[in-house]
Every structure is written in structure tokens, then in C-alpha cells.
Amino acid sequence: MAAHYAMVIDLNTCVGCNACMAACAMENQTPVWANRWRTYVHDLEVTSGFLEDQIRRRFFPRLCNHCDNPPCMSVCPTGATHKLENGIVMVDDDLCMGCRACAMACPYDARFDVTYDDLKEGETFYGSLHFRTSPSVDKCSFCSHRVMRGLKPACVETCVGYSRMFGDLNDPADPVAKIVASGVAKPLMSHLGTRPNVFYISDLERAT
Amino acid sequence: MEGMFYSTQEVWTWWIAIYLFLGGLGGAAVVISIMTNMYYRTHKELILWANISSFIMLSVGSLLLFLHLLHHIAVINVLNPMVLINKPDAWISWGTQFIVWMMVWSMVYTFPYLLESPFWSRMPIVGSILKLFGWAGQLSLKFHKIIGWLAIINAVGTVLYTGLLLQSFPAVALWHNPGVPLLFIVSAFSTAFAFLLLVLYLFIDREEDHVIKVFYERTDVILISVELLIIFVFFHFTTYGLESARHTASLLWENMGWIIGFIGFGLLVPFFIELKGVTTGWKSPAPIVLAAVLVLVGGYLLRHYFMYAGVYERPYPAQHEFAPGGHVELDKLQTQKPVSG
Ligand code: SF4
Ligand code: SF4
Numbered sequence: 001m002a003a004h005y006a007m008v009i010d011l012n013t014c015v016g017c018n019a020c021m022a023a024c025a026m027e028n029q030t031p032v033w034a035n036r037w038r039t040y041v042h043d044l045e046v047t048s049g050f051l052e053d054q055i056r057r058r059f060f061p062r063l064c065n066h067c068d069n070p071p072c073m074s075v076c077p078t079g080a081t082h083k084l085e086n087g088i089v090m091v092d093d094d095l096c097m098g099c100r101a102c103a104m105a106c107p108y109d110a111r112f113d114v115t116y117d118d119l120k121e122g123e124t125f126y127g128s129l130h131f132r133t134s135p136s137v138d139k140c141s142f143c144s145h146r147v148m149r150g151l152k153p154a155c156v157e158t159c160v161g162y163s164r165m166f167g168d169l170n171d172p173a174d175p176v177a178k179i180v181a182s183g184v185a186k187p188l189m190s191h192l193g194t195r196p197n198v199f200y201i202s203d204l205e206r207a208t
Numbered sequence: 209m210e211g212m213f214y215s216t217q218e219v220w221t222w223w224i225a226i227y228l229f230l231g232g233l234g235g236a237a238v239v240i241s242i243m244t245n246m247y248y249r250t251h252k253e254l255i256l257w258a259n260i261s262s263f264i265m266l267s268v269g270s271l272l273l274f275l276h277l278l279h280h281i282a283v284i285n286v287l288n289p290m291v292l293i294n295k296p297d298a299w300i301s302w303g304t305q306f307i308v309w310m311m312v313w314s315m316v317y318t319f320p321y322l323l324e325s326p327f328w329s330r331m332p333i334v335g336s337i338l339k340l341f342g343w344a345g346q347l348s349l350k351f352h353k354i355i356g357w358l359a360i361i362n363a364v365g366t367v368l369y370t371g372l373l374l375q376s377f378p379a380v381a382l383w384h385n386p387g388v389p390l391l392f393i394v395s396a397f398s399t400a401f402a403f404l405l406l407v408l409y410l411f412i413d414r415e416e417d418h419v420i421k422v423f424y425e426r427t428d429v430i431l432i433s434v435e436l437l438i439i440f441v442f443f444h445f446t447t448y449g450l451e452s453a454r455h456t457a458s459l460l461w462e463n464m465g466w467i468i469g470f471i472g473f474g475l476l477v478p479f480f481i482e483l484k485g486v487t488t489g490w491k492s493p494a495p496i497v498l499a500a501v502l503v504l505v506g507g508y509l510l511r512h513y514f515m516y517a518g519v520y521e522r523p524y525p526a527q528h529e530f531a532p533g534g535h536v537e538l539d540k541l542q543t544q545k546p547v548s549g
Contacts, residue, residue, distance in 0.1 A: 042524045046211050060524050075376050077300035078285040095285055098278020100219050101300055107379030109526050113278055135278040188523050192378050 003168040004087040004197070005142055007156070008176050008185045009061055011203040014163040016041055016059035020155035027143060027154035029126050036112040038140040039063040039155050046204070058203055061164070063155075064089060064110035064140035065188065065196030072102035072111065080136070087169075087197055088144045093136035103137055107192050111139045142166070169197070214455040214519050215526040223272045225511040228370045230269035231307065232396030233403060233507065234262035235366035238314045240400050240424075242356045242363075249420055252321040256328075257407045259318040259359075263311055266366075270307060299376055303369035310362035317355045320345040367396045380518040381453035382446065391438045391510075398431035399507035402478075402500035409493045409500075425496065426486050428503070432479045439471065452521040459517040466513045474506015 024039045025032045042060040066089045073081045073089060080096035083089050091102075093114075103111040115135050122130045143153035147166075151157070156166040167176025179185050185199035241258030245251050277283060285291065287308065291301040322328050322338060323345040329335045348355060371389030378384045401424045408417050408424070446457035460466050478499035485496050520526065 036527070040527075044524065062524055071376070071378050074297045075299065077291060077295055077298040077304065078282065079291075079295050080282075080285075093279075095282060096279060097282035097285060099273070099300060100278070101298075101373075101376075103219050104217065105377045105379075107520070107522070109520070109522055109524075112527060115278055134282075137278065189379075189521070194378070 001170050002085045004170045005066070005147065006087070006167060006169045006176055006180060006197040006199065007063075007066075007142070007153075008165045008167075008179050008199045008201065010161075010163045010165070010185075010201040011058060011060065012163075012201060013161040014041065014059040014061060015161045016043055017160055019158045019160055020061060020164065023154040023158035024140070024143075027146075028138075028141070029122055029130060029132055030138065031112075031114055031118040031121065033121055033125060034118065036114075036138075038138070056203065061155075062108065062110070063198065064106075064142075065108050065194065065198040066140075066142060068195035068197065069193055071105040071107070071194060075101040075105040077101065084144065086144075086147075088142045088147070089139075090141055090144060091136060091139060093132070093134040093138070096134070096136035098136055100137055106139075107189055107194060108196070111137050114138045211523075212451070213522050213525050214452060215522070215529060216459070216516060216519055217526070218528045220515060222512060222515070223276055225508065225515045227269040227273050228373070228392070228511045229399075229508045230265040231303075232367050232370045232392055233399045233504075234265035234269070235306075235310060235363040235370075236396040236400030237262045237265075237403055238310060238363035239360050239367070240397070240404060242314070242317060242360055244420065246353065246356050248423070249417075251417070251420070252324065253412050254404065254407065254420075255318055256321050256325060257411060258404060259314040261403070261407075262363075263315060266307055266311055299369055299372045302365065303373065306362045306365035306369055310359060310366050313355055313359035313362060316344075316348050317352065317359050320349045320352070367393055370396065374514070374518075377518070379452075379520045379522075381450040381521075382442075382456040382514070382518050385445070387438060387441060387445070388514075391435065391442070394431055394435045394438060395507050395510055398428055398435060399504055401425075401428040401431065402503035402507075405496060405500045406504075409497050421496075422486065425482050429479065429482045429486055432475055432482070432503070436471075436475055436479070439475070450521075452519045455519040455521075456517045459519065460513060463513065463517075465509065466517075470506050470509040470513060473502050474509050475503075478502045478506070 018041050020039055021037055021041060024030065025037065028038055030036055030038050040062050042062065044058045044060050045055050046058050047055055066087055068087065070081070070083065070089050073083060077099065078095045078097055080092045081089065081102050082092065098113065100111075100113070113135075114132060114137070119132055119135060122132055143151070146153060152166050156164045165176050165179070167174040169177045169180060171177055179201070180199050185201045187196040187199055190196070237258045241254050245255050274280065274283060286301055286304045289305060292305060295301045319341070323342060329338055368389060371392030374383040375386065375388050405421060405424050405428070408421050443461065446453045446460065481495045481499035484490065485499075490496060
């Protein structure tokens, strides 16, 4: 059976160091000068459902959820957005015309623009290693180029808090599959029917 | 699991509203004019006005969309008709093909009338080019009804597409419901009747068109009343519906541009002007012309506010809220409330 990749993010152990953002930006050459990232760690204040007077600080990493029913893919007219057999949702930047219908359809706000100006800026910023040639809409690819080589996504590799875990849901022995199966990690906004493959372990449930 | 954030988007704004407005108006104008010509009253001038205007509208709308693409050359991927086989689930694929083929077939349908028209045939350069294609006009006349129906089918598809496009975005309660295509279809036909009334009153102005004008005014009154009913349904849906819909409600129903501009001047005022026109009549065409202009402005305002009032619900702030230059009315849109999960 082909792998079905997923990520678990433990909100209890994310320390908000933003190392994942930096690693991802270097790995995937995102237009950081315009504050556009494939993954971003929010610094939020949240209240607990039971203890409304208690305010907690939460570091909340966001990225593409690699949905199994991705609305970004069904609206994409060029076929640039497609899903690999291993569950990773990809954007082919040669096919993408940058209509941004996918960005409008994504409930997780996971997509951003790479413009003609960004391509020029990228040449200066990333120097001779710069690989982007087409403007497009971009988003996290679970570092599929690394995963294909048996490596973990750059953000997972660099995460100091072991907050990010990456694994194969089709392998019952995989720790990620076990966590997801246990129900302790939950997807975001599952009521929309997108069937995300990024699961979060809540910090609030641990606290209360 | 956590508090939710509510925010609008800054990706598709006024230019998409214009695109949707011109697409709906242009498509519906083609349907009405060709139907009128084929089954009600033969009217070559109306066809010329409607189909050439529609061609210009769709060109302007498509150009706006094209200019806002990130990768212009890749547009070839949707212009290729094979896109319907490769991506039949994407409404932009259908919409692009509908628009292209509507423009083609409506111009082929109009072509024989263009050849006969003194205005076009005597125009320098254009006239001599047209003369070279006399045979094409003959051919078009031979299959005129079939060509008319091909234009109508694609024009209906274009109108439908403008509503279905928004419906395919699941995270926005205001858009992701079957009321949107319905509203946009009714509005598109209402604006098209208004536009054709303007053409008939201001540019063609023939005594014998009275019957067509009356028919268009009556139909427009019915369409505006249906639109008002659908707007009421949306009022109910946004006010008492899902959380993101309720945030939309606070954007729409507290906005004077929406209430006075769209509902007041874009629907109610023209409704009463046209109602008096079809019941007791007006002595001069001026009120109907005014009503038609208001309906057109209202048609744009509807789409404008619909684009700006689509509220997303997310577990974190939207990208444009933390991107440089991004802004958000935090006090209005952002709430954090504990939810179970
Ligand atoms: S998170 Fe958004 S971009 Fe990623 S697969 Fe889901 S809908 Fe598509
Ligand atoms: S921006 Fe690109 S990936 Fe997104 S829908 Fe348009 S063509 Fe597809």
C-alpha cells in the first residue's frame, strides 16, 4: 500500500522559536521579504473554554493541511494543483496561471503569491541557488522532494521542541499513525469536509 | 479546540466584481436579444447593439482577470478546450470555454447583420474587410437558428458560471450556498433587460419597438421582485446562520452602500419606477431610463459588496493581517471565543 503522509503538531511543545519557518524558507525559497511563508508560527493569546479568565500564550504553526478532499484542487482550472498518490497536494508552477481560485477556496489560508517581482528578488536573496522560474500560487509541499529521498520535511527536521512529527498513516506501526488513531490529535475545521492530514494536539485540553 | 478568527479576503476584490458583473450582463444580453430576434420580433439593430456590447463587456472583464493573473502565458492552459476533459470539476474551466464560445457564436450570429448595417459597412477599412467575408454572412444565415442556440447555450453557461464560481469556496458561508448562483442569474438577467431598455430608448428609439419595451419592463419588474425576495432570504441566512455568516451580516446590514446604494437605489427605486411604468405608464421615457441606469449600478454594487463581505472562519489570523501593508478591522472582524472541539 502506498504511504499516506500526515503531520502531527503538538501545541504543548512548540516554543515559538520560528526555526521551522526559517528552515522552510531556505529549503523552498519562499518570498520572505514580502512576509509570505509556507509555514508560519502564530503567537496568539487564547482563553480556555472552562477557564475563561485564564489567558494562555499559544504558538500555532500553520501550513497546508494536504486535505484528502481539497477544495483548492477541485477549483483549479489548469490542473496545476494535484494530489500525489502519497496524499501530498502539490502545485505545478509551470501549469499554474496564478488565478488564485485555489487561494480563495482554501479554508486554511495556506496559499500565497509568487510574483514576477518575487522571482527577481529571489535571485538576489537566494543567490546562485535560486531555482524558481515561474510565478505561481505556492504552498507547503510537505517537502515532497525530501520525502521522496526518505528524508523528513525541513520544518520537522529542524523543530527543536519535537512539536512537529511526520509519518505515514497507512503504517500502523508509525508513531504518527498511532497518535492520529488514538484521537488525541485532531484536524482543523473538520466540519468543512476537507479531511486534512495535519493534526493538532491541543494545549488547552492538556491544561484543563 | 480553540478560538476562531473571522476575516474577509483581499485576493479577489473590485476587479472580480466587475468581471462577474460584465460576464452576467453580457451573457444575459446575448440570450435575451437572440431569443427576441428568433421568437418574438425580428430586430437586427438590437442584435447588433446587444451582441457587440456583450463582446466588448466580456473582453473588458476577461482582460481584467488576465491582467491580475500571476503567470500570464499559462492562461493557454484554460483556453485549450481540452481543459473540459482534464478539469471538468473546475468552474473556471467551464466559464472560460463558455465565454470564449459565447463570444464566437454570438458574433457569428451577428455577422450577417453587420454586413447589412450601413454604419459598419461604410466604415473605412472595417467596411472593406467586411466585404471580403460576404460568404461567411451567407453561411451564417443558412444555419442562423443553430448558431443562435449555440450562442444562447454558451451565454447561459456564462451567466451560471458567474454564480457557481463563488459557490465553490467552502470556507465562506455567504458564498458557499445555492442561493448565490440563483441571485446572480436573476440579477444578470435584470441588468441585461435594463441595458437593452437603455439601448432601445436612447440609441434605437423606434416607435414600433413599444411592444418589446413593455415586455422588457414587465419582465424586469418581476426579476427585481424575485431579487428582493432572494435578498431577504440572504438577510435571514446571514443574520441567524453560521458564525461566519453572522460576521457577514454585520458587514452588509450595517453598510449604507449596501442598504441605501444597492437595495434602495439599485432595487427598490427602479422597482417602483418600472412598476408605475407597466401599470399606469410614464409620459416620458426619462424615468425608465433612470430606472435602467439604477438597475445597472445596483447590479455592480451587489457583486462588489458580495466580494467584500465574504467572511472566512479560521483558527488563526488571515495572512493579509500579518503581511506588511495588510490591514484588518480587528475590532469588527476578529473575535476569539472558546469553542469545544
Ligand atoms: S490546506 Fe488548503 S491548500 Fe492545502 S490541501 Fe487543504 S485546501 Fe488545499
Ligand atoms: S492559481 Fe494556479 S494552482 Fe491555483 S487555481 Fe489557479 S491555476 Fe490552479
